[in-house]
Every structure is written in structure tokens, then in C-alpha cells.
Amino acid sequence: DILLKYKPSHVLAISDAWHWEYQTRSPLRKYFSHVVMPAVDAIPQNKQWVDMYVSADAVLGYTQWGCDVIKQADNRANVVGPASPWACKDYVEHPNKKQLQSSLGLGDVKIVGMVARNQPRKAFPNLFKSFAEFLEKSKRKDIYLYIHSSYPDRCYEFDEELNKYGIGHRTLFTYICPKCSHVEPSFFDGMMRQCGKCGGTQTFPSVGMAITSQQMSLVYNLIDLYVQHASLEGYGIPIMEAAACGVPVVAVDYSAMSEVAKLCGGDVIEPKGYTQEAETGRQFAVPN
Numbered sequence: 001d002i003l004l005k006y007k008p009s010h011v012l013a014i015s016d017a018w019h020w021e022y023q024t025r026s027p028l029r030k031y032f033s034h035v036v037m038p039a040v041d042a043i044p045q046n047k048q049w050v051d052m053y054v055s056a057d058a059v060l061g062y063t064q065w066g067c068d069v070i071k072q073a074d075n076r077a078n079v080v081g082p083a084s085p086w087a088c089k090d091y092v093e094h095p096n097k098k099q100l101q102s103s104l105g106l107g108d109v110k111i112v113g114m115v116a117r118n119q120p121r122k123a124f125p126n127l128f129k130s131f132a133e134f135l136e137k138s139k140r141k142d143i144y145l146y147i148h149s150s151y152p153d154r155c156y157e158f159d160e161e162l163n164k165y166g167i168g169h170r171t172l173f174t175y176i177c178p179k180c181s182h183v184e185p186s187f188f189d190g191m192m193r194q195c196g197k198c199g200g201t202q203t204f205p206s207v208g209m210a211i212t213s214q215q216m217s218l219v220y221n222l223i224d225l226y227v228q229h230a231s232l233e234g235y236g237i238p239i240m241e242a243a244a245c246g247v248p249v250v251a252v253d254y255s256a257m258s259e260v261a262k263l264c265g266g267d268v269i270e271p272k273g274y275t276q277e278a279e280t281g282r283q284f285a286v287p288n
Helices: 002-006 047-055 064-073 097-102 126-137 158-165 213-221 237-244 256-262
Strands: 010-012 031-038 058-060 110-114 143-148 171-176 185-187 192-194 201-202 225-228 247-250 267-269 273-276 283-286
Touching: 031 047, 058 273, 097 213, 110 126, 110 192, 110 213, 110 237, 126 143, 126 158, 126 247, 143 213, 185 213, 213 237, 237 247, 237 256, 247 256, 256 267
Parallel strands: 010 031, 031 058, 110 143, 110 225, 143 171, 225 247, 247 267
Antiparallel strands: 171 185, 171 201, 192 201, 273 283
8 A cells, every 4th residue: 555655666674574574575566676674683594584685675784794694695685784883972971970870879889781672582581590690609799780671571570580599689670750751770669660759650661661862871871881691683782872881891792792792892702502493493592
């Protein structure tokens, strides 16, 4: 209907391949140029996806790693890229990190943080377990974990995972008030809590209830070390945003996040190994 009504000369799809498969087989395909930008996040790429990349007039790449993965799968694909890394101008280093951290009321602390949606490929349980093991071995009392994520989100039950590893008193989360937009870090307090500013009901941030880039910059500035503890990434935007805020970054040495971390002057950690996703055949890293 859209093609018939608007008669576009170009159709641009910026999403995972399965979201635009129907465009490749449209009866009106010959009337428009098809430009796609898939989030290439693992190897190998599904054969059907590769065929779709080849059928497109141009494939825009996020990273050199992603461009190379497509070319190696089928060099007939017209790959353009990679894109230049950048971060919104709102992501800047805070002039006084310690003053910002003191607003949490925790004293002189160090904070390890991760920003990610609550999805299976974000290895939150593994991160919680590793953090608990670190606390046990180091006996440190001044290290906290900060998670900026969504909850509930049909994936990991944060309360159960925190209780499993006994780190609820050392793990902070972001809450936002839909009424006054106040953002407040807190220990896990359920999916809803009372807003400290207007008395309304705070929730976890989400795609539908996002915090502003200025507020997100303050979240990054609370963190002393940013960790991208995931199985794979099509880019890993939080790595770049954290680095723009002057935060040292570390990521799993796999897929696009490895390249982005290195571009930002960060460190990478070799995975323990890899596991294959049954639905697509992609290799998922097991974070170490």
C-alpha cells in the first residue's frame, strides 16, 4: 500500500534482517532501490540473510568487522562502510565525578556499570555471578555494580538473580518517574517505587519510557569502569557513549563490541568459548 501510494524511489531499512525480508520479495521490488543497514552481530550469518544482503542495492555497515563478515559470506553484496563512530554532544565528562557519586549517599566508592536492554544476549546472570565472586575474593567493601536496564521485560528476573548471588545490597539500578521525569539510582526496590521528588510512582526505564541523553550522561558519569558483558553486539552504542563521558571501557572480544571498544581506547576480554543459537546458527560468545 505504501509503495503504491507514495511511489518511493528508494526504500531504506535500518533493522535486523528478518524485519525487512518482505521487502525483498515485494511484487513492486523492481520499482525502488533497496538500501539496508542490518545489525551484523555474529558469525556465521544465516544463509537467508546473506541472500537478502546480496539482493539489496546497497548494504550499509556499522563496523569494519560487520562489513568483512558480509563480504566473506558472499562478496557479491554491495557493502558500503563502515560508519564513523560518534556520540551525541550531550555525552560529556562530568567535572566532578566524586561529587556526583556522593549524591548516592554511599561514601567513597568505585562503581562498575553496564547499560543494556533486558535481553537474552546480555549476560546479566553471568555478570552478577562474576561480581559476587569478585566481592568474595577481594573482600572489598567499596565496590558497587550499577545496572541501567528495563524490568520486567520477558527475560531475566533481576530480583531472583540478585537473591541467588546475595548482591542486592551492592547493586544499583536506574528508576524514572513518568510523572515528573525525575531519574533516581536505587537498590532494587521492585518494579515500582515512590518518586523521591514528586511522590509519584517510579519505574524502570524502557524503550517506551526512556530517560533523556543529558540524564543518561549523568548515569555514565556515576560509573568508574564500563563493562559490555554480552554474548554479541551489532554495534554496542553504550561503549561509545561511556567513553565519551571519560569512562574506561572493557568489552568481550567478539563481534562489533570488540571493534568499538578498541576504537574507544578500551580493553577486551577473550570469551570462555562459544555456543550456537539453534534458530539462526549464529555463534554466541560465553563471556569470561
